[in-house]
Amino acid sequence: MLNSYETIFILKPGLDEIVVDVIKRKYRKLLAGFSGRTKSGVHTEDWGEKKLAYPISTYKNGYYLLMEFYAPEENISALTEAFTHDPNIIKHVVVRKAEDVEPSEDSTFEDDPEEEFEYAEVEAEAEAFCEQDPHKKPVDVFDLIFGIKEG
Numbered sequence: 001m002l003n004s005y006e007t008i009f010i011l012k013p014g015l016d017e018i019v020v021d022v023i024k025r026k027y028r029k030l031l032a033g034f035s036g037r038t039k040s041g042v043h044t045e046d047w048g049e050k051k052l053a054y055p056i057s058t059y060k061n062g063y064y065l066l067m068e069f070y071a072p073e074e075n076i077s078a079l080t081e082a083f084t085h086d087p088n089i090i091k092h093v094v095v096r097k098a099e100d101v102e103p104s105e106d107s108t109f110e111d112d113p114e115e116e117f118e119y120a121e122v123e124a125e126a127e128a129f130c131e132q133d134p135h136k137k138p139v140d141v142f143d144l145i146f147g148i149k150e151g
Helices: 017-035 073-085 119-131 138-146
Strands: 002-011 042-056 059-071 089-101
Touching (some): 002 017, 002 073, 017 042, 017 059, 059 089, 073 089
Antiparallel strands (some): 002 059, 002 089, 042 059
């Protein structure tokens, strides 16, 4: 059985639009995979950059995203761990809305298109982003997006 959850997470302020878009798609894919459904089972609301109610670390603003999804309870610890280790996320919360939901395979959230996360598309976006600044390399953008650290 699946439970219905919602999560709100706050990204660092000032991230490029491409970076925010890739982060959204990354977590939509992860959350859709939790339900094991082929159609989109994730509703996303992009609330944009807002002033924080209180400073978090050194940040006074943050970029807010809300996602509603279905998942078994055992997947939530993996999600919170992913949020905790993502260097672009400064705060997150996951709340269970309802228990024992069995959504049909065809049900989707009304306003969300199906999305496929394609690394070739991300790579093209990263290269386009790097063209804006000749000192950046695509690998630097991937490090920023996915929190990859060398050494």
